[in-house]
Amino acid sequence: MTRARVLLLNPALGPLDYRVPHGMAVEPGSIVLAPLGPRQMTGVVWEEDRLEAESVGDNRLRPLLQAYDLPPLEAPLRRLIEWTSDYYLAPIASVLRMALASASALDGSRTVTEYRATGLVPERLTPQRAQALERIGERQGLVRELALAAGVSDGVIRGLVKAGAIEAVDVALDDPFPLPDADHAPPELELAQGAAAHELVEAVRAGAFVPFLLDGVTGSGKTEVYFEAVAEALRRGRQVLVLLPEIALTEPFLKRFAARFGHEPVAWHSGLRQSQRRRAWRAIATGQAKVVVGARSALFLPYPELGLIVVDEAHETSFKQEDGVQYHARDVAVMRAKLEGFPIVLASATPAIETRQMAEIGVYRHIRLPDRYGAAELPEIAALDLLADPPPRGAWLAPTLVKSLAETLARGEQALLFLNRRGYAPLTLCRHCGHRFQCPNCTAWMVEHRLVHRLACHHCGHVMPPPRLCPECEEEDSLVAVGPGVERIGDEVKALFPEARTAIVTSDTIWSPAKAAEFVGRMEAGEIDIVIGTQLVTKGYHFPNLTLVGVVDADLGLQGGDLRAAERSFQQIAQVAGRAGRGEKPGRVLVQTHDPDARVIAALVSGDAESFYDAETEARREAAMPPFGRLAGIVVSSEDAAEAAETARLIGRGAPKVENMAVFGPAPAPLAMLRGRHRQRLLVHAARSLDVQDVIRDWLGKLAWPRGVRVTVDVDPYSFL
Ligand code: ADP
Numbered sequence: 001m002t003r004a005r006v007l008l009l010n011p012a013l014g015p016l017d018y019r020v021p022h023g024m025a026v027e028p029g030s031i032v033l034a035p036l037g038p039r040q041m042t043g044v045v046w047e048e049d050r051l052e053a054e055s056v057g058d059n060r061l062r063p064l065l066q067a068y069d070l071p072p073l074e075a076p077l078r079r080l081i082e083w084t085s086d087y088y089l090a091p092i093a094s095v096l097r098m099a100l101a102s103a104s105a106l107d108g109s110r111t112v113t114e115y116r117a118t119g120l121v122p123e124r125l126t127p128q129r130a131q132a133l134e135r136i137g138e139r140q141g142l143v144r145e146l147a148l149a150a151g152v153s154d155g156v157i158r159g160l161v162k163a164g165a166i167e168a169v170d171v172a173l174d175d176p177f178p179l180p181d182a183d184h185a186p187p188e189l190e191l192a193q194g195a196a197a198h199e200l201v202e203a204v205r206a207g208a209f210v211p212f213l214l215d216g217v218t219g220s221g222k223t224e225v226y227f228e229a230v231a232e233a234l235r236r237g238r239q240v241l242v243l244l245p246e247i248a249l250t251e252p253f254l255k256r257f258a259a260r261f262g263h264e265p266v267a268w269h270s271g272l273r274q275s276q277r278r279r280a281w282r283a284i285a286t287g288q289a290k291v292v293v294g295a296r297s298a299l300f301l302p303y304p305e306l307g308l309i310v311v312d313e314a315h316e317t318s319f320k321q322e323d324g325v326q327y328h329a330r331d332v333a334v335m336r337a338k339l340e341g342f343p344i345v346l347a348s349a350t351p352a353i354e355t356r357q358m359a360e361i362g363v364y365r366h367i368r369l370p371d372r373y374g375a376a377e378l379p380e381i382a383a384l385d386l387l388a389d390p391p392p393r394g395a396w397l398a399p400t401l402v403k404s405l406a407e408t409l410a411r412g413e414q415a416l417l418f419l420n421r422r423g424y425a426p427l428t429l430c431r432h433c434g435h436r437f438q439c440p441n442c443t444a445w446m447v448e449h450r451l452v453h454r455l456a457c458h459h460c461g462h463v464m465p466p467p468r469l470c471p472e473c474e475e476e477d478s479l480v481a482v483g484p485g486v487e488r489i490g491d492e493v494k495a496l497f498p499e500a501r502t503a504i505v506t507s508d509t510i511w512s513p514a515k516a517a518e519f520v521g522r523m524e525a526g527e528i529d530i531v532i533g534t535q536l537v538t539k540g541y542h543f544p545n546l547t548l549v550g551v552v553d554a555d556l557g558l559q560g561g562d563l564r565a566a567e568r569s570f571q572q573i574a575q576v577a578g579r580a581g582r583g584e585k586p587g588r589v590l591v592q593t594h595d596p597d598a599r600v601i602a603a604l605v606s607g608d609a610e611s612f613y614d615a616e617t618e619a620r621r622e623a624a625m626p627p628f629g630r631l632a633g634i635v636v637s638s639e640d641a642a643e644a645a646e647t648a649r650l651i652g653r654g655a656p657k658v659e660n661m662a663v664f665g666p667a668p669a670p671l672a673m674l675r676g677r678h679r680q681r682l683l684v685h686a687a688r689s690l691d692v693q694d695v696i697r698d699w700l701g702k703l704a705w706p707r708g709v710r711v712t713v714d715v716d717p718y719s720f721l
C-alpha cells in the first residue's frame with residue numbers, strides 16, 4: 001500500500017488519507033500514528049471502499065509517522081465497529097476507541113515505574129501527607145493514580161517519595177498471564193446439567209455461530225454448565241469472553257473460576273490501574289490472554305482467537321450503556337459472535353422478553369435447567385399485605401417480617417433485606433414551611449446519606465452538608481426525612497436486633513472489586529447476620545447460610561411505569577429471592593406490598609413465571625412494542641431552556657411522514673433538568689420492518705441547531721427519563 005485511509009480516534013473527524021512512507025508496511029486494521037496539523041494522533045487503517053473520505057491528490061498527502069508493532073484489528077472486528085456505529089447512530093471513531101481502550105498499550109516499553117507505601121512515617125507529617133498515606137494503604141500505581149485515590153496533588157506524592165514514605169517499584173508489563181487448565185477440577189454434572197453442557201461443548205467444537213439462551217432457575221448450576229463450554233474453547237486454543245453486569249461481581253467470579261480452572265482469568269473493568277489495563281490489552285490483542293471476564297467495555301477489545309462469548313445475567317439492564325455510544329452489550333455481543341462465527345451463551349434465570357421471544361421463534365436455542373442443583377429447593381415466596389399487617393408508625397418492616405428475622409437469627413442463619421434505594425431517605429423536607437430539598441442542577445430530590453453526613457443528588461453527584469436551618473423559612477431543626485432508604489432500614493434493624501451484625505450493601509459501600517470481595521468474605525465467614533442492600537445484592541451471589549429474604553417495598557419498581565417496569569420488577573424480585581436457600585437449608589422470601597393481587601406479585605407467589613411472561617409478551621405484541629416494534633428516543637438538551645424547547649420543536653416539525661412510523665413529542669423529559677441542562681424528549685415508534693436508523697439519520701441530517709444544543713439518539717432505549 002502506498003496510500004492508506006485512516007480512521008483517527010477523534011469523533012469530530014472523518015476518515016483521512018495518508019501516504020505510506022517507503023519501508024513501512026500497513027494493511028487494513030493496522031494501528032498507526034498519523035500527523036494531524038501540528039499534532040499526532042492514533043488511528044486504524046481501514047478499507048477505502050468502506051469509508052468515504054475527502055479526495056486528496058497523492059502529492060498532497062502527509063506521510064504516516066509510525067505503524068505500531070501490534071496485530072492489526074481483524075476484518076470481523078472492523079465490521080462490528082461499523083455495524084455498531086450504524087445501528088446506534090454513533091460516530092465510528094467513538095466505537096473504535098472502545099477497541100483501542102488502552103492508550104499506553106500502544107507504547108512498546110516493557111516496564112513501568114509504579115509507587116507504593118513503604119510503611120515508613122515521614123518526619124514531617126502534614127495533614128495532607130497523613131491523609132495521603134491513610135488513603136493509599138496497600139494501593140500501588142502511578143503518581144497520578146495514587147494522587148487521585150488519595151485526593152491530594154501529585155506534588156504531595158512526590159514529596160512522600162523524597163521523604164522515603166513511598167517507594168518506586170518496577171512493574172513488568174509483558175509478563176504472560178498463567179493459562180487456565182481445562183481439566184483442573186471439573187465438577188460431576190447432574191443429568192440435565194450434563195445434557196446442557198454437552199450441547200454447548202458441541203457448538204464450541206463446531207465453531208459456528210449459534211446463539212443459546214441458557215435459561216435455568218437461580219442455583220441450577222448455569223455457571224458450572226457454561227464452564228464446560230469454556231473448557232472446550234480452552235482445549236481448542238480459543239479465547240473466551242465472559243461478560244458480567246457489574247464489576248462488583250468480578251472478584252467472586254475470579255475466585256470461582258480459579259477453583260475450576262486452576263488460575264484466575266484476566267479481568268477487564270474500569271477499576272484497573274493503567275499498567276494492569278495495558279498488560280491485559282496486549283495479552284488480549286496477541287491472543288495470550290485466553291479467558292477474559294469483564295464489564296461491557298470488554299466486548300470491543302481485539303481478541304484475535306475468540307471462540308465463545310458468555311453473557312451472564314443477560315437480562316440485566318446494566319449491559320445497556322447510557323452515555324457516549326448508547327449500545328446494548330448483549331445485543332452487540334450476539335452480533336460479534338455472528339460476524340466471527342462462534343457460539344454465544346446468554347445465561348439468565350429471568351431472561352428478557354426480547355431474548356425469550358428470539359428463543360420462541362427458534363432463532364436462539366433454548367436450554368432449560370428447571371431445578372436447583374443438589375438438595376437445594378427454590379425458596380417459598382409469600383406476599384405480606386402492608387394494609388393487613390402494617391409496620392408500626394415510623395417503621396418499615398411488617399411484624400411478620402420482623403418475626404421471621406428473629407427466627408432466622410435464632411437459628412444462626414443469615415437474612416437479606418432488599419430495598420432499591422441508596423441513602424437514608426429519598427426526600428428531606430421542612431416540617432414548618434414544607435420546603436423540599438431539590439438538586440440545583442437536576443429535577444431530583446437531594447437524598448440524605450447519613451453515614452457520610454450529607455445530601456446528595458443521585459443524578460449529577462451534587463452534594464451539600466445537611467443544613468441545620470431551613471433555607472426557606474430559617475426555622476431551626478425543622479427538617480424531616482421522608483421515606484426509607486437502606487440506611488434507615490439499617491437503623492430500624494439495629495433498634496430491633498441490637499446484637500445482630502448488619503451490613504449495608506450499595507454502590508456507596510461496595511465501590512470496588514476489592515470491597516465486594518471483602519463483603520463476600522465476611523458473609524462466608526458468618527460475620528454478618530443481616531444484609532440490607534440495593535439491587536447490587538440481587539445478582540450472582542451464592543451464600544449457603546442465607547435463608548431469609550425480605551423485600552421491603554415490592555411496589556417501588558412499578559412506579560413511573562415504563563415499558564419494562566413490570567418485567568424489571570419481576571426479574572429483580574425473582575433474582576433477590578434466588579439468593580435464599582441456595583444451600584441445604586430451605587429458603588423463605590417475604591415480599592412487602594400494598595397490592596398483593598398485582599400481576600407481578602401474584603406470579604412470584606404462585607411461581608408461575610410462564611404465564612406472567614406470556615401476558616407481558618402479548619401486551620407488547622398488541623402495542624407493537626419491542627421486540628415486536630422498534631423505539632428510538634431523541635433527547636434534546638441545552639443550558640438554555642428556550643433553546644432546547646425550540647430545537648425540539650424544530651425536530652418535531654421536521655419529522656418525515658413515513659409509513660409504519662409515529663413520532664411522539666417533543667415534551668419536557670421526566671428528568672426535565674439534568675446536570676444543569678434542560679431536556680426535551682421525542683419518541684419514535686416504528687414497525688420492526690422499518691430501517692428507523694436510516695430515517696432518523698436523514699431527518700436529523702437536514703436540520704441545524706445552535707452550538708450549545710446537544711441532540712442524542714437512543715436506539716432501543718431502556719431509559720425513558
Ligand atoms: P446459577 O448460576 O444457575 O445460579 P451456580 O452455577 O452458581 O448456579 O450453582 C449454584 C451452586 O451449586 C454453586 O455453589 C455451584 O458450585 C453448585 N453446583 C452447581 N452444579 C454443581 C455440580 N454439578 N457439582 C458441584 N457443585 C455444583
Ligand code: ZN
Nearest residue numbers: 439442457460
Ligand atoms: Zn443533580
